[in-house]
Each structure stands twice: as structure tokens, then as C-alpha cells.
Amino acid sequence: MPSDRPAARRPYAARMPLEERREELLDAALRVLVRDGYGRLTISAIAAEAGVTRPVVYDAYGGIDPLLHALLDRTRQRALDATLALIPTGGVRIELDRWMLEAADGLLRAAQSDPETWRPVLGLIDGAPPVVRERTEGTLALVRGFVADVLRTNLDPGTELDVEVVAHSLVALVQEFARLLLTRPDEYPKERLLAAYAGILALRRRP
Amino acid sequence: MPSDRPAARRPYAARMPLEERREELLDAALRVLVRDGYGRLTISAIAAEAGVTRPVVYDAYGGIDPLLHALLDRTRQRALDATLALIPTGGVRIELDRWMLEAADGLLRAAQSDPETWRPVLGLIDGAPPVVRERTEGTLALVRGFVADVLRTNLDPGTELDVEVVAHSLVALVQEFARLLLTRPDEYPKERLLAAYAGILALRRRP
DNA sequence: GCCAATTACTACACGGGTGTAGATTCGCAC
């Protein structure tokens, strides 16, 4: 062999302005996250997934923490937008039973149509570090607040209920349904879950 | 200084037969786990917490995986024992509403009295790897099965309900209450949670 | 076509956890 080739230089990845690169890195990071969990969400893995070398990631985000922060922000915003679209605000009066069903339906649809966003949000990704729990909890608190408002506005005046705990319960319940839908869709398709939910709600009227 | 002391040998930890050492290591591991999460549950950290050197841990368990497995087994068994004690088996007939309240009360008591066992079981420890989710899910499936049996045995014959989904919901609800109790006891003391729960159940009778 | 700024890559040092081989000490049995 005449030339012991000097470690074959890696072909350059397509160049990209910083902002665009940042978005692409977030996309790559989300793929890694959903596929492998937080435990394997490393700078190395993200760079490999995006087809670039690690310094590119450092130039774009400075480290895993800012990157994760940005990823959580983007994901949170998407999920929150979809969720708040289902909740009437500003003291609008609605029919509670009907709304609870429609909102559940809407949320299950959202989760089903964009699982990459919702799996992390629903806590279905393994290895979540504390920062994830904190941020998720903050978002959930917001949603629970809106749900509680809806309840206060629309519950029969006579009803004595701990609205905050009930809001907690409703949100937890719908979340659990969404988890079932995403993890065992064959066993628990949307129709089954909604029918069961309707059955539970109906107990309130048929003594 | 006459003697440049040769790195001061570490004092020996008290010797212990293997089985006893294993238990002590599990205790240490549980403390580390609850305090720092799965992300910091390393052989090094466990050895330090137990006051021994790493080879002791390797001799006792062979690595982090067998140790974690043993720890999960022990924790799971404790939680499962406490839980199954609350669920009537073998087709015994009971009064459903009363039982649901008593069982919730019992579980909240259990969680409150032994948080080190229940925090991991309730998913309150950060950074759980896939194996934890799998094992927890298996245990939950068992519990849900028993709850579903109770429902089948004691629901009014006329009631048309998706018993499996309802069991899922009940278990998820009580779990959520337990999480609230352990993470925000001042805001959500046991009495408040149980009162709210009773209120929700009561809706079934007061139309 | 060429140049310069921008973007990407190579190469290094570091830190922390893993796993193991071999030396050392403890403490029970006799």
C-alpha cells in the first residue's frame, strides 16, 4: 500500500445558518429522546442523529442543559396550545358533561395525531431528570387552573365540591387515558376510552 | 516531617456475612435513590452511603443491574403487601362506595407511613430507567385486576360499565392522591383528599 | 473567478463511573 491514508476526512454536512441548525438539532434531539429516553440524550447522540459533529451542537446551544431547555419549551408550547384550545375561558358558560367529553376527545385526538410531542409531555419517556418534572408540573398546574375555573363557572350552585382536587382528578384521568391510547392502542382505542369515560360521567345522573 | 505517610489506609468497615451485607446495601441504595434519583444511583454512591468500598458492592451483587433488580423486588413486595391487604378477594361481597373510601384511606395511610417505599412505587423518583417502568407496570396490572374483580362482584347487575377501564381510572386516581399527599402534604392533607374523593363518589347518588 | 466570513471538523485533555486482580486485615474456631 503506497499511501497509509491520513484518517479520511469526514465529508462536511450541509451548512446552515444558526437558527435553522438549532431547529434541526431540536428535531434530532426529539427523535433521540422518544426513541432512547433521557438517559441516552447526549450531545454525542444528538450530533450523530443530526449528521454533524459535536462542536456544531456546542456552537448552537452551548451544552446539553440549554438544548434540553429549548426542546422542553418547544414541546410544552405545542402541547399547551392544543390543550388550551379545548378549554373555554373567560367565564363562558357551557354544559359540563358535554364539555368534559368533548375535551377528552380533543385531547386524545391531539395525542394520537402527534405522539412525538405528547409522549414526553405525558411522562412516557424514561429517565426524565428533575428539570423535566418541574417544567411539566408547572404546565399542568396552569391547565388545572383553567379546568378549575370552568368547573367553578358551570357547576350547579348547590354542589359542594373541592374544585381544585376535582380538577386535579379530571386532568389525571384524561392523562391516564392518553397514556393508554399511546402505549396500548389495540387494547384501548379512543372509542373504548371515551365510551368508558361517558359511562363514568353518566353515573352522576342515573342513581 | 520524617515520614511522608503512605496514603493512610482506610479503616475497615465492620465485617458482615454476605446476606446481611446485601440487606444493608439495599438500605443504602434506597436512601441514595430517594434522595438523589436514579441518575445518581451508582455503585460508587451506594458504596459511599454504606461506608464501604466499591468491591464490596461488586462482591455482593455483581453490578448495578442485579442490585437494582433486588431493590425493586423488595420495594415492590412491601407496597404490594400493603395494597392487597386492602382488597377483598375471592368474590367476597362488600359495599362498593364504602370500600372505595376505606381502600383509598388505607393506601394513603400506607404511603404516609412509609414514604421511602412509596415514593419510588408512585413514580416520584426522577430518572427511572425502562426496567423500573416495566416492573411497576406489571405490578399495577396485577392490582388493577383485583380491583376489576371487586367491581365485577359488587356492581349492581344493571350497570353497564367498562370494568377494566374503570379499574384503571380508580387506581390512577388513588395513585394521584397519594402523589399529592407525599409531595404537597400541607396543601393536600389526607383529610382533604378523602373528603374530595367522597364528594366525587357521592355524586353518583345525589343527582 | 476569488476572497473572506462563516460554518464545520479534528484532536486533545479531563472527569467520573465501571470492573477486576491482588494485597491486607479481621475475627471466629480451635
Add this chain to the structure above:
DNA sequence: GTGCGAATCTACACCCGTGTAGTAATTGGC
């Protein structure tokens, strides 16, 4: 009290991810 086996410790090599300084290629503007 003294062995001797069991239990513990020391010391090493290894891997993998981090973070950065310096080098090289690309590409848009002229």
C-alpha cells in the same frame, strides 16, 4: 494465642461523554 478463611481494601486499566482550541472547507458577495 494463633491460624486461616472470609471479608475488605488498594490500585490499576478502561470506556464514554464533556468541553475547547485550533484547523480546514464551504459559500455568498464582489
